[in-house]
Amino acid sequence: MILRVWDVTLTVSDLERAVDFYERVLGLSKKYQFSDYAGFDCGGVEIGLQPGTPPETQEGAPCLDLLVRDVDEVYRALSEQGVRFLKEPHDTPWGGRIALLTDPDGNRLQLVQIDWRKYFTACAS
Template identity: 55%
Template sequence: MIKTVWGVTFYVSDLNRAKEFYEKTLGLEKKYEFPSYVGFECGGVEIGLIPKPDKKQCTNYPPDVEFLVDNVEECYRRLKAKGIKFVKELHDEPWGGKQAVFLDPDGNRLEIVQIDWEKYFTVSASGAAKTKGS
């Protein structure tokens, strides 16, 4: 059902400041950047940054853990059958993924995601992924 942890997303009050911290201070390799998302490579796990809408301290925006799956529709149905209530139903994302969001028993946000890598992304010789056309 679940293949691996694909990524962790942090909601940030200042995207440029956070981007500089992860890139320059921590030395993570930037995979791609959009106005509303920056992704970094970290040992096979993507660290994502999303600007928080109200720009305040991010105490009420916990990180998401994204689980990569082969068949998100099947995984979604299986979890629903086990009583999981989704806070964000299965949907397509403009960047090429399909995902759904649910909570663990302690309220931590978890996502299941399937990505059509060949359709939406190219990979450089160094392994960095970029959206096609960028």
């Protein structure tokens, strides 16, 4: 059966532009790149980028959550680099502080900071 998530692959319209965003702007480490794919390490899970026609973003579209230590700090740093946010940092009832952004192709990425004490309390109730 399933052991763990190995890879999440996103469709991008311009591979070089997307590689620049994930490597330079988000600071992910590129593992390798071919003409039709680039792979980045994200805490042991690969984020893959594959050229194609990205689907139109719609409400309820898939979202890739990225765990960070300080959502507000990362929000400020990415905003200064021109990253487009759909939702500014805000608290959740389950102990998270989150901010929603998109990559250059509209793929949804969410910065997540977790107060583990609040999270486990919310899960237990």
